[in-house]
Amino acid sequence: MSIEGLGRKFQEARKARNLSLEEAARLTRIRQSRLAEIEADDFSNFPSLAYAKGFLQIYGKFLEVDVSPYLDAFETSGHLTVDGYSYLQDAPAPKAPRGHRSPRRTENTRPSLVPFLIGIAILVAGFWFLRFISKLNQIAPHPTEAAASPTPSATVATIVAPRALPVESSARVAASVPPVKTTPTIAVPAATPVPTAIAVETPLLPAPRAVEPEVRRAEPVRPEEVAAAQADNEASDAEGPNRIDIKPLKKTYMQVTIDDDPTKPAFERWVSPSDGTVEFRGHRFSVRVLDREAVQIRKNGKIVSNGDTDLRITAQ
CATH class of the missing domain: 1.10.260.40 (lambda repressor-like DNA-binding domains)
Known part of the structure; x- marks a missing residue:
């Protein structure tokens, strides 16, 4: 059809x-x-x-x-x-196995940065380690220098510190020392400091260290010593024309010399406000303190600031 x-x-x-x-x-x-x-x-x-x-x-x-x-x-x-x-229609077969391989080959031939970065990290770590070792060698003493230098362990620095002897009772002092009536000055009995040598081993160093400055150790003032000094001062009120009262305001070291006799200071020790007021009688006085503001000095009941002809105040 x-x-x-x-x-x-x-x-x-x-x-x-x-x-x-x-x-x-x-x-x-x-x-x-x-x-x-x-x-x-x-x-x-x-x-x-x-x-x-x-x-x-x-x-x-x-x-x-x-x-x-x-x-x-x-x-x-x-x-x-x-x-x-x-x-x-059927999909055509891929033609480009060869064409795709060539770019891959070029990518594979490109150098990688990972080994380069690892090498830089190793170099930096090695440089830091060598620098640390060199600093450690500079700080640590070498055995040759330690053997060549004299052994500083044998050097002993002596630190002299004044040390007060215990004050004998007033009865013993009166028995051993005859009263002297010809001398108008009265000195408060004070203990003579006896220097004692203290051997201190210096640490091991390449060079011997210099001797440290003199260090004085504070000795507490006993109540019986203060009472004995005040009793002696009261007993000799008529013999001295001048009287000075020293009141500690804070802890300091004080030395008092009567009638210009520095070889025999009447008082030399550390004082504090708890010790109370210390009195002295005589013609002329010399007071040496570490801190002038640490004590209050009265002469015949009047406060003395800078001293006068009969009272010399020295602050170290």
């Missing part, structure tokens, strides 16, 4: 539904050019009549046109190709 007139039926049915060729192609998912060829009864561009038969059935079912009487005309062709339909 001839298929002439089938395309006109399709065209009339499409126009009856008010559909354009483009809309029919979108709804049937058939190319617009193929639908135009079917409506023109031109099947020469189809790769196979089997495709044309399938498109006729789809288009006829969509437009409700009976195409079964025309299908016998498409049974004569058994040739089937897929030319012109790229979506039905």
